[in-house]
Amino acid sequence: MLYRTAGQFKTSYKSDMALFPVRQDAVLLMVILGFAWVVFPLTASEFAFQTLLIPILIYALAAQGLNILTGYAGQLSLGTAAFMGVGAYACYKLVTLFPWMNPVLAILLSGFFSAGVGVAFGIPSLRIKGFYLAIATLAAQFFLVWLFEKWGWLYNYNASGAIQVPNLDMFGLYVAGPQASSIVQYYVVLAVVTLMTLLCINLTRGNLGRSWKATRDMDIAAELIGINLMRSKLTAFAVSSYVVGVAGALFVFMWRGAAEPNLFDIPLSFRILFIAIIGGLGSILGNYLGAILIVGLPVVLGTVPQALGLPISSAMVEHLNIMIVGALIVFFLIIEPHGLARLWALIREKLIIWPFPH
Numbered sequence: 001m002l003y004r005t006a007g008q009f010k011t012s013y014k015s016d017m018a019l020f021p022v023r024q025d026a027v028l029l030m031v032i033l034g035f036a037w038v039v040f041p042l043t044a045s046e047f048a049f050q051t052l053l054i055p056i057l058i059y060a061l062a063a064q065g066l067n068i069l070t071g072y073a074g075q076l077s078l079g080t081a082a083f084m085g086v087g088a089y090a091c092y093k094l095v096t097l098f099p100w101m102n103p104v105l106a107i108l109l110s111g112f113f114s115a116g117v118g119v120a121f122g123i124p125s126l127r128i129k130g131f132y133l134a135i136a137t138l139a140a141q142f143f144l145v146w147l148f149e150k151w152g153w154l155y156n157y158n159a160s161g162a163i164q165v166p167n168l169d170m171f172g173l174y175v176a177g178p179q180a181s182s183i184v185q186y187y188v189v190l191a192v193v194t195l196m197t198l199l200c201i202n203l204t205r206g207n208l209g210r211s212w213k214a215t216r217d218m219d220i221a222a223e224l225i226g227i228n229l230m231r232s233k234l235t236a237f238a239v240s241s242y243v244v245g246v247a248g249a250l251f252v253f254m255w256r257g258a259a260e261p262n263l264f265d266i267p268l269s270f271r272i273l274f275i276a277i278i279g280g281l282g283s284i285l286g287n288y289l290g291a292i293l294i295v296g297l298p299v300v301l302g303t304v305p306q307a308l309g310l311p312i313s314s315a316m317v318e319h320l321n322i323m324i325v326g327a328l329i330v331f332f333l334i335i336e337p338h339g340l341a342r343l344w345a346l347i348r349e350k351l352i353i354w355p356f357p358h
Contacts, residue, residue: 002024002351003022003024003348003351003352003354004352005096005352006200007018008022008023008063014162015144016059019201019205020319021153022352024242036190037190038085040053040224041183041185041186041187043138044183045183046184049182049183049185050182050185050225050255051295051299052295052296052299053186054186054189054254054255055255055291055295056288056291056292056295057186057189057190057193057250057291057295058250058251058254058255059247059272059275059294059295060193060275060287060290060291061105061112061192061193061196061246061247061250061286061287062080062084062176062243062244062247062248062251062272062275062291063199063201063256063272063275063276063279063287063291064196064197064244064247064273064284064287065080065083065239065240065241065242065244065247065282066080066240066241066244066273066276066282067185067241067276067279067282067283067286067287068200068203068204068212068236068239068240068243069236069237070276070281071119071276071281071282072204072209072212072213072232072236072282073212073213073214073215073216073236073240074122074212074215074216074217074219075122075125075133075236075237076129076131076132076134076137077131077134077137077240078134078135078137078138078141078269078270078273079121079137079138079139079140079141079269079344080146080217080269080272080273081141081142081245081264081265081266081267081272082140082141082143082144082145082264083114083117083118083241083244083245083248083258084244084245084247084248084251084264084268085144085145085148085248085261085263085264086110086113086114086117086144086241086245086248086264087110087113087114087246087247087248087250088107088110088163088246088249088251088253088259088264089148089154089155089163089246090110090111090113090114090245090249091106091107091248091249091253092154092155092163092165092252094106094109094164095166095168096156096166098318102170103169103170103176103192103253103333104170104175104188104192106249107120107246107249107253107280108192108246109193109200109251110246110248111241111242111243111244111245111246111249112242112245114242114244114245114246114248115238115241115242115245116238116241117140117241118237118238118240118241118242118244118245119234119237119238119241120306121136121137121140121216121237122233122234122236122237123234123239125233125234125237126229126230126233126234129214138266139178141265141266141269144264145262145264145265146182148260148261148264149161152186160260161253161260161261162258162259162260163252163258163259164257164258165177165252165253165256165257165258167174167179167180168253169179174255176253176327178257179256183253185254188254189250189254189255190289192246192250193281193290193291195248197273197284198244199243200239200243200284203239204284206350208232208235211227211228211231211234211235212233212235213282214227214232215227215229215232215233215236216282222254223273242257242296248264254255254324258288267331271294274290274294274325274329275287275290275293275294276290277290277323277329277331278290278293278294278328278329278331278339279291279293279333279339279340279341280338280339280341280342281337281338281339281341282336282338282340282341283341285341285344286338286339286340286341289339289340290339291340291342293328293340294325296324297321297324298317298318298321301313301317301320301321301324302317
């Protein structure tokens with residue numbers, strides 16, 4: 001009954017193609033944004049900020065960038081973590097070379113460096129695709145991580161080889177570094193993620209998004225109807241790498257506080273890929289659902305058994321987390337390849353026609 005659409009008439013193409021064709025979707029989004037912007041900051045603890053809220057947003061943004069490339073444009077990539085590293089190191093160089101620069105501006109600008117590197121490594125997609133393209137992006141992963149380790153200029157020739165986030169202030173508040181509070185960092189991450197999500201929604205619903213989907217479904221047919229495959233693929237790599245680079249800058253500056261080259265190694269790429277698969281490829285909502293599951297699962301496994309009086313070691317929690325995530329990936333690949341986003345779409349369709357069975 002909550003999703004009853006009686007009286008909601010669509011009398012034009014514009015209303016039929018609206019972002020929220022059903023009024024209840026807009027109301028649900030407003031409720032979620034209200035919780036994100038007001039309720040959570042007022043009620044969450046330091047533990048919740050650092051283990052759930054901030055990492056969920058950052059991982060969702062990184063998966064969103066990968067989803068644009070793989071879910072919408074159909075170009076396989078296994079180098080997401082490396083492009084996150086490009087954004088993080090670029091942001092570090094910007095704030096050290098230009099200490100007066102606004103930290104949020106530095107985070108947004110760092111994505112352009114990642115976009116440039118992504119386009120450079122996306123050029124092989126013009127000639128190869130599928131498994132071979134995935135191997136090419138994997139080569140980018142190895143090369144970029146090696147570059148982060150060997151090129152001392154990137155980390156200001158620090159003896160430890162790591163980058164340390166300095167104290168960065170904005171309007172009299174520390175937003176990054178040891179003196180920054182978690183609630184301020186959460187609001188910065190939430191604002192950037194909201195902006196990036198709006199950008200991705202508009203891009204995927206426009207002409208560029210339709211060209212990406214045509215390239216994904218059948219690139220030869222797309223070229224025959226006039227779509228420029230070079231432009232379509234390279235713009236997908238550029239936009240995807242930009243979003244991933246911004247996520248990488250947030251990952252280090254708003255959450256980790258420091259980073260070594262091996263932080264951006266293959267396990268991080270696979271974790272983001274798992275979020276995209278479980279959440280649903282080709283879906284904006286799926287990125288958030290997948291991030292909530294992947295990030296929240298270890299916390300649930302670590303706290304619920306203890307609350308029930310069942311002692312469980314940290315090693316067992318890690319093993320259970322790996323097994324459950326692996327089982328979920330197999331389940332969704334076999335039962336529902338479109339992930340959690342498709343499950344929510346089915347529930348929504350049932351609610352709209354309830355109480356009728358079809």
